[in-house]
Amino acid sequence: TPYEDPAIxxxxxxxxxxxxxxxxxxxxxxxxxxxxxxxxxRVLWQFGFRQPILVALEVLDDHHKIDLRQLHMDWPRFWxxxxxxxxxxxxxxxx
Numbered sequence: 001t002p003y004e005d006p007a008i009x010x011x012x013x014x015x016x017x018x019x020x021x022x023x024x025x026x027x028x029x030x031x032x033x034x035x036x037x038x039x040x041x042r043v044l045w046q047f048g049f050r051q052p053i054l055v056a057l058e059v060l061d062d063h064h065k066i067d068l069r070q071l072h073m074d075w076p077r078f079w080x081x082x083x084x085x086x087x088x089x090x091x092x093x094x095x
């Protein structure tokens with residue numbers, strides 16, 4: 001339970017500590033221009049949530065092959081689908 005450490009909590013925005021259920025949302029995670037899925041729906045039962053029947057993993061391996069040095073690429077538009085999923089994350093909090 002590393003998030004119980006006050007030193008770690010000090011660097012986490014309050015928005016994420018006020019509703020820990022948002023930690024369990026299946027959303028894309030962005031690291032610069034790379035996108036990976038936070039597949040938390042695979043382990044909901046371990047956190048006391050109802051575990052749905054699992055669907056195939058969303059694998060984004062092809063995205064890792066994209067040349068990120070393309071200077072004139074409109075990255076926000078390119079990743080718009082995943083950005084929208086992130087923006088709508090509070091609509092997907094498990095019950």
